[in-house]
Amino acid sequence: MQEENPQWQPNGDSQYTEQGTAPTLEPVVWTASEYVAHQKSSTWYIALGCGSAVVTVIMFLITRNIFSAIVVAAACMALGVFAARQPQTKQYAITEDGIVCGDKNYSYAIFKSYSIVDEDAISCVWLRPLKRFMPTVVMYFAPDDEEKIVNMLDNFLAQEDREHDFVDKVSRRIRF
Numbered sequence: 001m002q003e004e005n006p007q008w009q010p011n012g013d014s015q016y017t018e019q020g021t022a023p024t025l026e027p028v029v030w031t032a033s034e035y036v037a038h039q040k041s042s043t044w045y046i047a048l049g050c051g052s053a054v055v056t057v058i059m060f061l062i063t064r065n066i067f068s069a070i071v072v073a074a075a076c077m078a079l080g081v082f083a084a085r086q087p088q089t090k091q092y093a094i095t096e097d098g099i100v101c102g103d104k105n106y107s108y109a110i111f112k113s114y115s116i117v118d119e120d121a122i123s124c125v126w127l128r129p130l131k132r133f134m135p136t137v138v139m140y141f142a143p144d145d146e147e148k149i150v151n152m153l154d155n156f157l158a159q160e161d162r163e164h165d166f167v168d169k170v171s172r173r174i175r176f
Contacts, residue, residue, distance in 0.1 A: 027095040028152045032140040033087045036119055052076030092139050094152045108156040115162035
């Protein structure tokens with residue numbers, strides 16, 4: 001008589017895993033704003049316009065090139081348009097296969113580490129990429145979700161302490 005050897009066995013959490021494999025991890029899923037939006041008054045936009053005009057004139061006086069002055073003015077206008085944009089609400093997920101931010105999927109292999117960073121009253125995860133010119137992936141979350149997110153990320157990435165850099169500090173200062 002042949003002995004039965006079941007392929008699936010309970011792992012104690014009422015989940016079934018294949019014999020000899022690690023238990024599957026439940027994905028962590030949440031919805032949050034893609035960035036913190038600061039309310040900007042008309043005074044903020046007037047200051048941006050005046051600052052842009054000054055920088056554009058200085059650029060023209062230094063270079064004597066109208067093209068570079070136009071590029072600076074266009075960049076400042078783009079900054080104003082982006083500042084007026086309201087954040088979208090995105091769905092985020094951390095799974096065994098990788099990280100999902102809205103409609104983008106990222107593999108853990110492209111990240112070096114992650115950091116939990118406080119931004120005013122809300123926290124976020126900064127995923128540090130291995131590639132030098134790839135931007136940091138930022139995911140905001142509710143305070144109640146922090147423990148689940150950290151526990152899941154600890155399975156795949158190293159955690160490191162990270163402070164705001166110069167650009168982040170300036171952005172926060174001007175309420176961008």
